[in-house]
Amino acid sequence: MRLAIRKQPVVKSVVYSILCLCLLLFSTSFFPALRLTQGAPCLLVAAVSLLALFEGVRYASFFALLFGVTEAFMLGHNTLIFPLFYVGFALCCAWLFENFFFKNFVSWLGYTLCGIVIYLGLSLFAPVSDWGITAADLFFDTTLPSLILSVALSLPLHPIFAKLKKKTE
Numbered sequence: 001m002r003l004a005i006r007k008q009p010v011v012k013s014v015v016y017s018i019l020c021l022c023l024l025l026f027s028t029s030f031f032p033a034l035r036l037t038q039g040a041p042c043l044l045v046a047a048v049s050l051l052a053l054f055e056g057v058r059y060a061s062f063f064a065l066l067f068g069v070t071e072a073f074m075l076g077h078n079t080l081i082f083p084l085f086y087v088g089f090a091l092c093c094a095w096l097f098e099n100f101f102f103k104n105f106v107s108w109l110g111y112t113l114c115g116i117v118i119y120l121g122l123s124l125f126a127p128v129s130d131w132g133i134t135a136a137d138l139f140f141d142t143t144l145p146s147l148i149l150s151v152a153l154s155l156p157l158h159p160i161f162a163k164l165k166k167k168t169e
Contacts, residue, residue, distance in 0.1 A: 012168040039146030045115040046154035050161040052093035060090035116150045
């Protein structure tokens with residue numbers, strides 16, 4: 001089924017919004033409620049990287065800002081640092097995809113892995129600066145499981161976004 005040209009951007013925006021909201025709710029509320037590990041996956045980094053891969057800088061930067069602010073409010077993070085990280089990450093991914101490397105799964109996985117590591121590094125600053133816990137304890141208790149979960153749960157997102165891109169063209 002093909003969509004009309006005028007309805008295409010609206011449908012695409014709604015579909016990506018619903019998907020990003022579901023990813024955000026899964027990683028911030030549903031998965032921590034299961035209490036499988038202390039670390040929770042950060043799937044929004046993979047979603048922003050996929051939007052930069054499939055849709056370009058406009059969708060990636062808009063959704064990075066929108067859901068970066070939403071995630072910062074939901075988790076109680078700094079409302080400036082994490083949205084700026086997401087927007088900067090989206091711009092960097094889009095520029096690299098358009099100018100430097102090929103648009104393929106391996107380059108997306110590399111960018112996503114680097115983004116997850118940077119995100120988790122940024123999330124280490126607040127607890128360690130409160131002198132409540134050492135960085136090594138925090139790394140092994142929450143950050144390392146979160147890194148493994150984030151990478152493992154990000155892998156199925158690539159075919160989902162590819163299928164959505166194909167359906168909304």
